[in-house]
Amino acid sequence: MLETEFYRPFTILGLILMLLGAILLLLPLILKYIPEIEKLPSIILYVYRKGNFIFATSPILIIVSIISLIYYLIRVSTRSL
Numbered sequence: 001m002l003e004t005e006f007y008r009p010f011t012i013l014g015l016i017l018m019l020l021g022a023i024l025l026l027l028p029l030i031l032k033y034i035p036e037i038e039k040l041p042s043i044i045l046y047v048y049r050k051g052n053f054i055f056a057t058s059p060i061l062i063i064v065s066i067i068s069l070i071y072y073l074i075r076v077s078t079r080s081l
Helices: 002-033 035-039 057-081
Strands: 044-048 053-057
Touching: 002 035, 002 053, 035 044, 053 057
Parallel strands: none
Antiparallel strands: 044 053
16 A cells, blocks of 8 residues: 555656657647747757658756656666665
8 A cells, every 4th residue: 555655746747747748648739730839948848840840859858858757767777776
């Protein structure tokens, strides 16, 4: 019971990150129909267009993912000591 309470915030964070990932996966399709979304600040949404190729990502999401990965790696390495 105690373990499930401990992992609950990580479960919620995981669901939020999966939802954001799904949104980012669909973002190029959204950009075809709503080009005004490109006017968002580049820290929130970065869009690269070349011909028919559209690449969209969120620098904030990348930064949060890297911080989460570093936190996990530090936590796992301290447990083994």
